Amino acid sequence: MIALTIDVTLRQQAFELHVRETSAVEVLGVFGPSGSGKTTLLETIAGIRTPDTGEIRVGDRVLFSAAAGINLPARERHIGYVPQDALLFPNLDVAGNIDYGVRHRHHSLAGVLPLRSTLIEILDLGLLLERRVQKLSGGEKQRVAIARALMTQPAVLLLDEPLAAVDRARRDRILPYILRIRRDLHVPLVYVTHDEAELNSIADRVIHLEAGHVVGRSAAP
C-alpha cells in the first residue's frame, strides 16, 4: 500500500481538470463517462501532460510541485502506464515489448529474471513471447502491456480501461489476471473505467469524475 496524493489543475481549451485526492489504498478506482478527464488524469500522473498548478506525490516522493518548481520527466517517475489501446510498439515482438524498459534501467535482464518469469506466469504470456504484436487479440495486448509496465518495477500502475478493448465474453478472463497482480505483486493500482460494475470487484476506493471534476467518492463494499 502506498499513499498517492493528487492535487492538480490542468486547463486545455474549454476543458478543465481539477482533482484533489489523497488515498492510501491498494486499488484506487476512477469512474466517469467518456470525456470526463480520466485519461487526462492518468497522463498527468505519468508525466505525459503537465498540470498548470498543484502537486503529485507517491508516498514522500514529489513527482510534480508547481510551488517547488518540481516536474520530474516521465522517464524518472517510475509510474507504469497501460493505455486503453495498449500501445504495444509495433516494431518489436512481444518479448521486445516486455523487456523494453528493463534494457534501459538495468542494462541487463539478469537482475529481473525472477520478476520476468513471475509476470509471464501470472499473465500467461509464455506462448506469446515470440509473436508479432499485430497478431495478438485485444486481451493479449492488454496483458503484454501490463507486463511491459510492471517489468520496470513501478511505484504505481495506471490502468486505463483495461477491459475496453476486450470483447464482452472475454472480460471475465482478464479481470482475474489483474486481481492476481494485485494479490501477488502488491503494486498499487489506479484503475480507470466507465463501467462501475468492474470497480466493485477490484477497487478499495472509487472517485467519480465528471467534466474534469470529482463529483463523488465511495468506498468499495
Next chain:
Amino acid sequence: MSTETWAIARFTVVMALTAIALSLPFAIAIGWLLARRTFPGKALVETVVSLPLVLPPVATGLLLLWLFGRRSPVGQALDAIGIEVVFTWKAVVIAMMVVSFPLVARSVRSGIEQVDRRYEDLAATLGATPFRILRTITLPLASRGIVAGAILGFSRALGEFGATIMVAGAIPGRTQTLAVGIYTFVETGREEAAWGLLLLSALLAFGAIYASNRLVEVRA
C-alpha cells in the same frame, strides 16, 4: 557499350551513394527537429532547407564554387590543411548532397510526423531517454519514409548537372558524371556515346523510382 561509358556510370552511382550516405544523418536530424520540436527560427530553417529545391542548380553551384574557392574562409581553411575540393570528386559529392538534401529531409520529416507520438510518450514512462526513443521507436517506425527519401535523393543526385558542372567541372575520368557526360559528348560530336549514357541513366532512374513506388504501395 564502351568501357568509358560503364566507368562514368559506375563513378556516378558511387558518388550518389556516398552523397546520400553522408547527408542522411543530417537529414534525419533536421527532419526530426522540424517534425517534433518548436524553436525560434523554425520557419527560417524550413525555408533554407528547401531552398536548393527552387534555386536553379547552376546558382547553387556558383554559391558552392565561391564557398569552397580560395577567396572564402571555408575554402582557405580547407586549403590550409591540404584539402582541395573544387574540380575534384569531392565537389561532385558535395553538389549532389546539397541538391538532394531537401528531398531527403522532407521525406524523413513526413515519415517521422506519421509516427504516433503516444508511442514516444509511452516509451518515456518506461524510462527511455529521448535519444533512445528516437533510435528504438521513432526511426524504426519512420523507416519507410527514410528509405523512400534516400531513394528519391539518390535519383536526384544521379541526374545532377547544373551545380556539378559549376563546382566540379567535366574532367573526363575525374569528375565526369552521367548528366555532365551526355552534355560534353554531344558538344564534342560523340552522339553515340551520349546515347549509351542516356540508356544507362534511364535504367538507373527507372529502377530507383520503381523501388520508391513499391515502398509507398507497401505502406498504403
